[in-house]
Amino acid sequence: MRIKYTISIIFIVALVIIEKENNIISKVSDKLTPRLTPLTPLLMLSASMLSAAQHNVSTDASAHQHLSALENSTRSVQRSGGRKHILLLATTRTGSSFVGEFFNQQGSSMFYLFEPLWHVERMLTVESGGTNASVAAPAYRDVLRQLLLCDFSLLESFIEPPPQDHVTAALFRRESSRSLCEDLVCTPLVRKVFERYHCRERRCGPLNLTLATQSCMQKQHRVIKSVRVRQLETLRPLAEDPRLDMTFIQLVRDPRAVLASRMVAFSSKYDIWKRWAVDGDLPVDEDEVRKLKGNCDNIRTSAEIGLKQPPWLRGRYMLVRYEDIARFPMRKAAEMYDFIGIPFTAKVEEWILKNTQVSKEVSGVYSTQKNSSEQVEKWRFSIPFKLVQLVQKACGPTMTLFGYKFAENKDMLTDKSAKTTSS
Numbered sequence: 086m087r088i089k090y091t092i093s094i095i096f097i098v099a100l101v102i103i104e105k106e107n108n109i110i111s112k113v114s115d116k117l118t119p120r121l122t123p124l125t126p127l128l129m130l131s132a133s134m135l136s137a138a139q140h141n142v143s144t145d146a147s148a149h150q151h152l153s154a155l156e157n158s159t160r161s162v163q164r165s166g167g168r169k170h171i172l173l174l175a176t177t178r179t180g181s182s183f184v185g186e187f188f189n190q191q192g193s194s195m196f197y198l199f200e201p202l203w204h205v206e207r208m209l210t211v212e213s214g215g216t217n218a219s220v221a222a223p224a225y226r227d228v229l230r231q232l233l234l235c236d237f238s239l240l241e242s243f244i245e246p247p248p249q250d251h252v253t254a255a256l257f258r259r260e261s262s263r264s265l266c267e268d269l270v271c272t273p274l275v276r277k278v279f280e281r282y283h284c285r286e287r288r289c290g291p292l293n294l295t296l297a298t299q300s301c302m303q304k305q306h307r308v309i310k311s312v313r314v315r316q317l318e319t320l321r322p323l324a325e326d327p328r329l330d331m332t333f334i335q336l337v338r339d340p341r342a343v344l345a346s347r348m349v350a351f352s353s354k355y356d357i358w359k360r361w362a363v364d365g366d367l368p369v370d371e372d373e374v375r376k377l378k379g380n381c382d383n384i385r386t387s388a389e390i391g392l393k394q395p396p397w398l399r400g401r402y403m404l405v406r407y408e409d410i411a412r413f414p415m416r417k418a419a420e421m422y423d424f425i426g427i428p429f430t431a432k433v434e435e436w437i438l439k440n441t442q443v444s445k446e447v448s449g450v451y452s453t454q455k456n457s458s459e460q461v462e463k464w465r466f467s468i469p470f471k472l473v474q475l476v477q478k479a480c481g482p483t484m485t486l487f488g489y490k491f492a493e494n495k496d497m498l499t500d501k502s503a504k505t506t507s508s
C-alpha cells in the first residue's frame with residue numbers, strides 16, 4: 086500500500102517539475118499522449134494543491150483519499166489551475182474584435198491570436214469566390230489545433246509569401262496580438278523590409294515565428310478569435326483532444342443589425358442590397374438571400390449544439406450576445422472569465438473602462454450609460470424596413486433562438502421604447 090502510494094506521489098511530483106520546466110508538456114505531449122491519456126488530469130494539477138497533498142500525508146488512508154479526490158475532480162481542478170484554450174467564434178460585424186480585446190488585454194499570462202485563419206481562407210478561396218466547406222473546415226480545425234499548441238508550422242504553409250526560416254513580414258494583423266509585439270518577439274527593426282501589419286506601439290523586425298512559439302509556450306492560456314469557423318461541430322476533435330482544455334465562446338448579434346453594419350463596412354459587396362432598399366420593384370436576388378439564410382442557419386446550428394450540451398461540450402460552451410456586451414461590457418467580460426475559470430484582471434477592467442462609456446457615477450461599474458444602449462440600436466433608424474423584412478424571413482428561427490424580437494412594421498422598428506432583445 087505504502088509503496089504504491091509513494092510511487093504515485095513521485096510520479097506526480099515529476100510531472101509537476103516537468104510542467105514547471107518551461108511548459109514543455111505541450112511540446113512533448115504529441116508523443117506522450119497515447120500513454121498519458123488517463124493521467125491527463127494529473128497534468129492539470131496546480132502546484133499548490135500538490136504540495137498541500139504532500140504535506141498533509143499523515144496516514145496512508147488520508148493520503149489515498151486525497152489523491153483519489155484529486156483524480157476524481159478533474160474538471161474542477163482544471164478549472165482552478167490548468168492551462169486554458171479558448172476559441173472566440175463569431176461572424177463579421179458582431180463585435181468580435183472588441184470582445185477579443187477582453188483577452189488580448191489580460192496581461193502577461195494570455196497568448197492571443199487575431200484571425201489567423203485569414204491566411205487559410207485566402208489560400209483556399211476558389212475561383213467563384215468563397216471556400217469549399219468540406220476542404221476548409223478540416224484545414225481550419227487542424228490549424229487552430231496546432232496554434233493552440235503553439236505550433237505555427239501548418240499556418241506557415243498558408244502564409245503568402247511563404248515564411249523564410251520561419252520569419253514572415255506578412256502575418257495578418259500581427260499588431261492586434263500583444264503577444265506578437267512584446268519584448269521576446271520584437272526583433273530589431275529591419276529597415277528595408279516592408280511589414281504591412283507591423284507592431285504599432287513599437288517598431289519591430291519581421292515576425293520570427295520561432296519566437297512567437299516561445300512566447301506562446303510561456304503564457305498560461307491561449308485564445309484565438311475567428312470569424313471563419315462555420316460549424317461548431319467541426320471543432321469537436323479539439324474538445325476531445327486531451328492536450329487541450331477547450332472553452333468555446335460563441336458571439337452572436339441581431340442579424341438585422343449585422344446586415345446594416347455590413348452594408349456600411351463592406352459597401353461594394355452589398356450593392357445589390359442597397360439597390361433593393363431604394364428600388365422597390367427590383368426582384369430579390371435569391372442567391373443573396375440564400376447566402377444570408379445559410380449564414381444564419383450555421384450560426385443557429387452551432388448554438389443549438391452548444392446549448393444542448395452534448396458530453397463533449399459540457400461546461401465548454403458559452404453563448405454571448407453582442408447586445409448584452411454593449412450594454413454591460415464589464416459584467417459580461419467578468420462572466421466569460423468566470424466561465425473559463427481564470428481570474429479577471431485589473432488590466433482588462435481598465436481597458437474596458439477606457440474603451441466603453443461605462444460610468445462609475447451613474448450606477449456602478451457594471452452598468453453602462455444609456456447612451457451606449459442607444460448605440461447598439463442605432464441600426465434600427467438607418468436600415469430600410471424592406472430589408473428588415475427580408476432578414477426576418479431568412480433568419481427567423483435564428484432570431485427566435487437568441488431572443489431578438491421581430492418588427493412587424495416600420496413604426497415598431499423605430500419605436501424607441503421597444504427593445505429588440507429579450508433576456
Ligand SMILES: *[C@@H]1O[C@H](CO)[C@@H](O)[C@H](O)[C@H]1NC(C)=O
Binds near residue numbers: 136138140141
Ligand atoms: C491538510 O488537511 C487538513 C484537514 O484534512 C485541511 O484542513 C488542510 O486544509 C490541509 N492543508 C493543506 C495545505 O491542504
Ligand SMILES: *[C@@H]1O[C@H](CO)[C@@H](O)[C@H](O)[C@H]1NC(C)=O
Binds near residue numbers: 150153154157
Ligand atoms: C468521486 O466522485 C463521486 C461522484 O461525483 C463521489 O460520489 C465520490 O465520493 C468521489 N470520491 C472521492 C474520493 O471524492
Ligand SMILES: *[C@@H]1O[C@H](CO)[C@@H](O)[C@H](O)[C@H]1NC(C)=O
Binds near residue numbers: 217218219220
Ligand atoms: C468540395 O471538395 C470536395 C473534396 O475535394 C469535392 O468532392 C466536392 O465536389 C467539392 N464541392 C464543391 C461544391 O466544389
Ligand SMILES: *[C@@H]1O[C@H](CO)[C@@H](O)[C@H](O)[C@H]1NC(C)=O
Binds near residue numbers: 249250252293294295
Ligand atoms: C528566430 O529566432 C530563433 C530563436 O531565437 C533563432 O534561433 C533564429 O535564428 C531566428 N531566425 C532568424 C531568421 O533570425
Ligand SMILES: *[C@@H]1O[C@H](CO)[C@@H](O)[C@H](O)[C@H]1NC(C)=O
Binds near residue numbers: 442456
Ligand atoms: C453620447 O455620448 C457621446 C460621447 O460620450 C456624447 O458626445 C453625446 O452627446 C451623447 N449623446 C447623448 C444623446 O447623450
